Amino acid sequence: MKKKIPSLLFALIWGVSLPVFSQLPVYLDDTKPVEERIDDALSQMTLEEKIAMCHAQSKFSTPGCPRLGIPEIWMSDGPHGVRMEFVWDDWRHAHWTNDSCTAYPALTCLAATFNPELAYRYGKALGEEARYRGKDIILGPGVNIYRTPLSGRNFEYMGEDPYLSSIMVVPYIQGVQENGVAACVKHFVLNNQEKYRNAINVEVSDRALNEIYLPAFRAAVERAGVWAVMGSYNKYKGSYCSHNDTLINKILKGDWKFDGVMLTDWGSAHDTDEAARNGLDLEMGTWTNGLTWGLSSTYDQYYLARPFLEKIKRGELSETLLDEKIRRILRLCFRTNMNRQRPYGRKLTEEHTAIARKVAEEGIVLLKNEKEFFPIAPGRYKKIAVIGENAVKKLTEGGGSSELKARREISPLQGLIEKYGEENIVYSMGYASGAPDYSRELPSGFDADSLVRCAVEVAKNADVVLFFGGLNKNFRQDCEGDDRESMDLPYGQNELLDKILQVNSNVGVVLISGNAVSMPWLKAVKGLMQSWYLGSEAGVATARVISGEVSPSGKLPFSIPCKLEDNSAHYFGLESYPGDGENVYYHDDILVGYRWHDTRHIDPLFPFGYGLSYTRFEYGDTRTDKVAYDICDTVRVEVEIANVGRMDGAETVQVYVSQKNPSLPRPVKELKGFRKFFLRKGEKKWVTLEVPVQDFAFYDDRQSRWVVEPDSYQLQIATSSRDIKQAVEVRVNP
């Protein structure tokens, strides 16, 4: 009979031998510090393996290191949902059958909720879907500032105010990255127009750069710990942003201590030496023949591919530059696809649908409500005319890289039929656009005159008209790659509305867009909502708000000017927007959006931060915890607010700060705090907001640093940038 080895002796042998035989290399060992793992992996990689890792191998992936078992990195757009799959090496969809997604509302809608908790839940849900789809980087959020109402990509961003964008971007990124997926904040920086985007050089003051255009990126890095940043196409002070020494080496990686990966936009790299020296870590989407469209599968021609390798071999560029890039890429791997602890993700769940709907209904902004036109309770009218192509058009398609293959997209018409019953709804398209296209407006195939005639007939015979208009994701609308050519509604909508109003005065308008539009019919309509690209749950959310199931609580994340020339970017002529194709000068400087309107006393049609409710809020006393503060203090503001209306509802209290005697010109007010809260009808409560005195600072370009000056400051408690309810004065001590 075999002699049994005493169990203690067996355990001893096993225990001792285990580490010897199954010694994991350090870089694969999760128990080791990440920096040790990086050193270990780097020390084992050849020059060619390192070169391969810092540029694309396909449209949306980069190679890992097969020999060492370091995985490839897979990425996908975009900010509002996980985009469909593409063929390996060009812009054709792969037409897989497992790549549909939940389409979340556009980020302008998320910003309009003024609800950071929703931003976290949004990011968490998006990151879950990205993880499930095997993506290590989701190419979003976009936080470029809304400077002109014409920019084709404003719908992807979070509005005109740097503070609002900074507060909303942080929880979004944290939510995404909890899934072990890197968020990639974009487009760093000054991508505030699509016209001439590939090479326009932006000339902007240091103050405007720091006070308006950088804050949201800085918050993403310093407060959210974002793992990736995407460079923009344009130039800053003559150098491409994607390999710009000042922006990347000095500000992003120096001042802000960004430890993640700096990657290009697709095709935004233009030079090997600059890319190598100026902090670019990962090159994607380069037009490999350097002239027009990319030759297929010529990734070796990328700037950070063979040209980089040869310059290192010739001693013209140091291998240390390459090692620093690989360190960052490896760190991203250890945070994502080499992190064994990360969850597995989920997609298309009921929770995902619920958050898409919640953001949509909290983002809709009620702008006008004469004689309680809204809400329209079911049964109030027998015949509701729904008119306009935007009541039915699929708006998750088109628009550029944020396009989605939504598993479902409930249109406003579907939502209204569901809510009111088919027998009470009559629809007419009224106007029509072509299918989305990125280089031209395709014909719609409809006869415009007959669409108008039908719509007017339907309106004439209805009790009430709901007009669904606005923009869409077509060329030179809300679409990447170019800008709109005016603020006017397209496709003859203004004329159509005039004809409808001649036969029925009981009209409400729902605008769906990512930008401000002109509204010549505003006085004539009874109700107006600013809605957004709401994604999968568009119709459900729209119907819940219109019917009064939910009281609207959205606030405008951008100003709506009376006319284009009232906007800061358009006030200074073509040089200020869109520039001459070479340069654009931001003459509006630090006065963007309400900062412009309020400092220059130019009344907007609707102000930043504005939004009505079905109920009414009354502001009572306001108090602060002290009168005089030191720079390291935080001002604690308490505001008494009552819901005196007939419905439950949510309000967003805003705090604007105004310095009394600044040593440099400042806007008359700057948003430095907001808080959204829910109040039942009849409920009253004290709402507390905290504003760090550090946030009173401005960027002093004489000293190249932020300063808070001892002075008096007025804190304006407001329900919009123009509607100040209370004001309190505080002092900052020397």
Ligand code: GLC
């Ligand atoms: C596009 C966009 C960018 C997107 C990338 C990949 O040009 O500018 O936002 O993430 O290419 O599609």
